[in-house]
Amino acid sequence: MNTSIKFGSIHLIVLSLLIHLGAVAQKESTYLQQLGLKDSLYSKTLSETRTIYVQLPSGYNPENQREYPVVYLLDGEVLLPALSSVYENYYGGFMPEMILIGISNDHDRTKNLTPTTITTKYGMPFKEENGEAATFAQFLKEELIPFVENKYRATSYRTLVGHSYGGLFVCHELINDPKLFANYLAIDPSLDWDDQQLLKQAQKPLQVELEGKALFISMSGQLHMQDPTITIDNLMQDTSDFTLFSRSIVQFSNLLKEKGKGLKSYWKFYPNDIHGTVPLPSMLDGMLALFHWYQMEQTDKFNSPATPKDELYAIVKYRAKKLETHFGYPVPPYPEDLMNMSGYMNLDMGQPDKAKMFFELATEYYPTSGNAFDSLADYYESQKDYTNALKAVSKAYALSGSNYHKERMEAFGKKK
Incomplete structure (x- = not known):
């Protein structure tokens, strides 16, 4: 779920990767x-x-x-x-x-x-x-x-x-x-x-x-x-x-x-x-x-629309492995807020493949977050894929039990 204003300027991604904006x-x-x-x-x-x-x-x-x-x-x-x-x-x-x-x-x-x-x-x-x-x-x-x-x-x-x-x-x-x-x-x-x-x-x-x-x-x-x-x-x-x-x-x-x-x-x-x-x-x-x-690496890559999706994916996975090596146990490479924001910003920039990647990574690293699955539903809704939007928001509802997610399930069910 996009609970914040959608950001038009890509410059904000640098700030969000350097400062936890949750x-x-x-x-x-x-x-x-x-x-x-x-x-x-x-x-x-x-x-x-x-x-x-x-x-x-x-x-x-x-x-x-x-x-x-x-x-x-x-x-x-x-x-x-x-x-x-x-x-x-x-x-x-x-x-x-x-x-x-x-x-x-x-x-x-x-x-x-x-x-x-x-x-x-x-x-x-x-x-x-x-x-x-x-x-x-x-x-x-x-x-x-x-x-x-x-x-x-x-x-x-x-x-x-x-x-x-x-x-x-x-x-x-x-x-x-x-x-x-x-x-x-x-x-x-x-x-x-x-x-x-x-x-x-x-x-x-x-x-x-x-x-x-x-x-x-x-x-x-x-x-x-x-x-x-x-x-x-x-x-x-x-x-x-x-x-x-x-x-x-x-x-x-x-x-x-x-x-x-x-x-x-x-x-x-x-x-x-x-x-x-x-x-x-x-x-x-x-x-x-x-x-x-x-400290976060290669934030300039996240800020550039020209960075290929595969390169961004590799950076995320590298960071996840690096943190696990130091901590001795697996941890999410970035806060959930930042992954969600990256997804929405790429949607705004007309790069849906990158947006989907960030939303899916958020659900991978935060599998108990209803918000992460709701954001993935937003991606599918933007692509008019209501079948997968319903699947994602159904998962969000199973995790959160919120009326908001229940209402979205009903809405997507009518659009299938």
């Missing part, structure tokens, strides 16, 4: 935006109730069969707004629709996110509880992730994001349990912890296979708190404690590029940001880098 009705609210549904679970591992904040995709429907990848964000009570802003601006064309899980670390943060126990730090007594990252990792693996995947329509394709001690935890997970997540985003990670303990661990031959995994590490511009002459160019020549934090990040990144067999590794320096401001730009660049493979 219009979702907004419920009336006192607020401009509501962010992060609060949820919780009791953890036997941690002996406490742990709060999480759940941000669902706009089209999320617990009743249908569609499932979504998940991003697990440490310090979610602080960082979820930044991640949500990045996601809302780039999902669809640059990254998949995903469920965002903000994990609260508002207490026992140092204890939960650091991998080894210390009593002094930079020569000073360190009295905070620390060193139980392995226990927190057990909570993620055995309790939180199963909780999310049982309660929400979540897949096993996961991304882990953390800042500072959270970034340290992200790197710890990559080295010690890389099967749990596909992507790792470590923002200005505290890799100086315990005299670079994790760096020393990574210097040994890695006992894990990182094929297909991706890591993005960022570093803020705070290289030396007291000496402004220290720059990214001479950082590694300094041996003072003041640069150990930054040097550890550079060393860890370089080491993984050398030893991380199969790992796709990214590193970026933000000279104009400090430790507290670097999360937002890191999330933007990091998520785009980690999901660079998701």
